[in-house]
Amino acid sequence: MTDRFLKFSTVSSLLGKVALVFLIILGIWGLWGGVGEERIRLATTTSTENSGLLEVLLPPFEKRFGAKIDVIPVGTGKALRLAAQGDVDVVLVHAPEAEERFVSEGHGVNRRDVMYNRFVFVGPSSDPAGLKGVSDGTEALTRIEAQETLFVSRGDDSGTHKKERVLWALSGVNPEGDWYLEIGQGMGATLLMASQKGAYTLTDIGTFLAYGGRLDLKILVDGDPRLRNPYGIIAVNPARHLHVNYPMAMALIGWITSPEGQEIIRTFRPTGEPLFNPVAVP
């Protein structure tokens, strides 16, 4: 004679066990399934990853070399720190001074210029500081400071932030006061805040275009050669960090600076207009 309660409890506890085992297998399979493939780590900036460029630039390389590139999107400052600690194999960033220091301090080797895109000053269409028509980046900052109109700064040690600091230094004025907001956040959050507050800010063109119609901001200053945003790629020094995958890092540098790679960069047009200008092969 079978007991109904027994049967029920057996079935339900069996179901529970099956579910548990299933979840464990799923977990373990999922986490260690990728082992065996050669992986290299590329630290890059969030804006680079956000642009979508790497999704067309890297797969042909991965296919050709049978390697998987783990792209770690962080701020420029952090990307270089990760590289200095040997936690990644190669970095693709946009902060020329910091990159030079990185190389001269012996953290990285074989730096190559890859491409540039551009920074633009954006602000509300009412344009209280009168930036429209200004073509000089430092002049724009001087006007903003003179009017003390709201300006939102990334304030996060990113490439964009570094560029902004350089421009302030060149303009010879010191941004201080209630009108200057350092928010320590990414480009997207910075643009949003500028839009909400009717403030000016400095942005890379890629992120701005990606936001499209969501922002109440207009491009006001564009075209100053000093507003160029140059990208460099650097291999982590294998003499300092013996474990890094230096040959594969060099292969990646080779691919990105090859005519083929440069052509992919040149023709990458996510919003219809070109975003990056390749510079590796003249």
Place this chain on the structure above:
Amino acid sequence: MEFLKEGILEALRLIRTLDPDVLSAALVSIRLATLSTLLAAVIGVPIGFLLATANFPGRRIVVLSFNSLLSVPTVLIGLLGIGLLSRQGPLGTLNLLFTPTGMVLGTTILAIPILVVFTLSSLKALSPLVRETARTLGASPLMVAWTLLREARHGFMAAVVAGFGRIISEVGIAMMLGGNIKGFTRTLTTAIALETNKGLFGLGLAMGLILLGIGVVVNLALTQVQGR
């Protein structure tokens, strides 16, 4: 809000088309939360059991510490994790930074106090008669322990649900120790952070809704297993 509607429509579209990026992030999230919760349970439940049943000097301090650890910020665990797992750190040679295993370590540490405290409090809430009744009916010490846990299983299930929820919804550790590597360590939450940064609120919201859905399904599943 315009993007609320957009987000819901986008969520439905992503689910219907089984968008590979979203699917991969969802799977990473589920795996991460499942594995970490299990590990945290394996470690946390015995600790909670010990704290509830044994008496030793310093017990109160240990309990207090676990209670305080409930509210530890995830970025703090992330920072500690980076300090430990970075190439320059003491565990650097294991090469665990920016791997799923690294994330699992961090989120397991996050969930252990939850499992400990819930187990402890649910056992404390039991009548002392549970242990006595089991003993008078001839249960061995191991079976007494099992019976206590069985009687406290609602609390235990609540602990698992809470731990799972905390892990699957956190961003800091996954971002810092996982590195947000697409298809490898990108979870739903780190993907949301990224999409939001891109201004793709709809996509971010869509993934947020999927995250919510996972939470609901897990809760339902565990309630089902828990039975009466």
Place this chain on the structure above:
Amino acid sequence: MFSARGLKKYFGREKVLDLEALEIPRGEVTVFLGHNGAGKTTILRILSLLERPSAGTLSMDGRPVNLRRNALELRRRMTLAHQTPYLFKGSVFFNVAYGLRQEGIPESEVATRVARALAFSDLEGFKDRLGSELSGGEAQRVALARALVLEREVLLLDEPVAHVDVDHINLVIMLILKTREEKGTTVVVATHDKDFCRQVADQVLHLYKGALVDGASDDVGPRGSSGVLPSSKWSDGNLPQRSSPETSGNF
């Protein structure tokens, strides 16, 4: 079965039990009679090895009890049903089967023994009911069935009819006498109910403020053991309001 010398129990500085000598014969029903706070529960807890005495020795079958050596083995010779029993989460069947399963008895035998125990306790049809759905009296009968099904040498019952409804008191009495008769079980009961005591006891031990006292032998029990507490002692202050000694039990 049990014998004890100089058994004392303190809770903090308060002495709750002080027994110079105690003998509980094998195969008989021994009743500790006394009112709340007399130490009945404490002595049952010591006999069932849930509580260690603060002083004194307890022997089983002439051998001193050593909990360090073979606690589980000793505990499995006896079982205790609490006054307000704890029923494990799950069905009545799960509860009654619990002890049998601890001993690794095959499921088919568990099922038949549980069914029989439930039938004896007038709990047929209860096996799928949840413990949490039962009334206090039903729960107490489940606890009795849960203890009886084990067929242990010693059965310890703390106020076994405290919550049982009037209709089932005779059933409990019958079950106690039956297990003594048929299995030779040593039964130790703690109760304040003199009526109930008289119907089951082979030996009555009066507890008052933690000590054994003599009672008037004509007051309790057909077997004429020690009798009931002097009424002066019953009337001192701590009396339970509902069952004053003048009205409960004696006519």
